[in-house]
Every structure is written in C-alpha cells, then in structure tokens.
Amino acid sequence: QSVLTQPPSVSAAPGQKVTISCSGSNSKILNNYVSWYQHLPGTAPKVLIYDNDQRPSGIPDRFSGSKSGTSATLGITGLQTGDEADYYCGTWDSSLNSWVFGGGTKVTVL
Amino acid sequence: EVQLVESGGALVQPGGSLRLSCAASGFTFSSYTIHWVRQAPGKGLEWVSCISSSSSVIYYADSVKGRFTISRDNAKNSLYLQMNSLRAEDTAVYYCARDYSTFYFFDYWGQGTLVTVSS
Helix, strand or coil, rough: CCCCCCEEEEEEEECCEEEEEEEEECCCCCCCCEEEECCCCCCCEEEEECCCCEEECCCCCEEEEEEEEEEEEEEEEEHHHCCCCEEEEEEECCCCEEEEEECCHHHHHH | CHHHHHHCEEECCCCCCEEEEEEEEEECCCHHCCEEEEEECCCCEEEEEEEEECCCCEEEECCCCCCCEEEEEEEHHHEEEEEECCCCCCCCCEEEEECCCCCCCEECCCEEEEECCCC
16 A cells, blocks of 8 residues: 555546646655656656646646645546556655655546 | 666566666766666556666665665666665566656656566
C-alpha cells in the first residue's frame, strides 16, 4: 500500500480534460516537491511535472500540476489518444529516507 | 544526449544472485545521484535504492534492504545493483534513473532490464 494514493483509473473523450489526484497518507509526506511521470508500456518513464507545477522543456502546456496541503493534482487538457498511459506522482520522503511513488493511474481516452 | 542503458537482466532461480549494470553517457556521471526503480508485472513503479554522486549516501527500500547492494564506478560512468537472495517478488523490469538534484526528481530514465526469478 503506497503512502501516496492515486485513483486507479480515469477516462474522458478526446479533447476533454482529466485530473489525477495524489494524496499523502500523513501531513509530512508532501513537504517536499512532487513530480509526475508518464509511463507507456515498454518505454522509459518520462517526467511531466517537477517542483509541483513546473514543466520540463518539451512538455506541452496541456499538462499542468498543482499542490495544496497534502494533495497534488495533475491535469491533462485537450486529451489525445497518445496520452493513454500510466501516470505516477512521486516525492522524497525525508522521514523514511526513501523515494515514494503513488500507485499509478491509468488514463483511458474513450 | 543523455543516455542510461541497463543490462544484466536474466532468469534466475529463487535464492540466486544477479548483478545489474547501468551505463551512463552524455553527461558528467560523477555529479549526479542515481536511483534504481523497478516495476513488477501488472504493478506500479517501486523505488529500490539510490546512491549519491560520491557514494557517500546510500539508501534502500525496506523490501530489498540486506539483500541488494548499490554501487557505482565514476571512472567507468557505471552504476550497479548486486542482488542476492532473490525472491519471486523481485521479478520486475529494473530502471536506472538520474536525479536532477539529490532527491528532487528523475529527469532521465533508461529503458529497463528484465529480471525474472523463477524455478
């Protein structure tokens, strides 16, 4: 059981918006910056968001991140078939000296 | 171009050992903390271990502590994971990933190498 909780799946039609939540199990778990990763089967995961809300160069602004209290959120607008993938939040847990990932959310484009 | 290439994955019997390698290129390897992350079949990403640039700081997930050993050779631009006392639940694709700045986020990942623990 992950210390970061994500919904197992979300879905929407092409062009629509989805949001993925990432909730911490305790008040300290999200004291550090949250990052988000996209993972397509058989490929290397890719960072979409770091520092809670920053996009690396090359990541389209359809992807956005936010954080409030012990929860973080990834938003994807203008959903495309190529966005079908698993998405993970992650952060460093300084109390455990370990990196923690959420359980992952599968995005399906209907 | 930053590249991380894992190797060493194989089929191994329970209780056996295996050594994974991660060859880095395209950046100053000795300046970065590097992590191992794995994904078991049908499961999510699981952090395994990390090692700081000078090897002075090393951490492990509880699930592998005492069985796995992470190391690096900065002269060879290489990261290693020595896995002993392997269990069926260690079956996974193992990725190495570069930390942008210690415990910050993973900016580059390798393609992964498959470890299967089975009799």
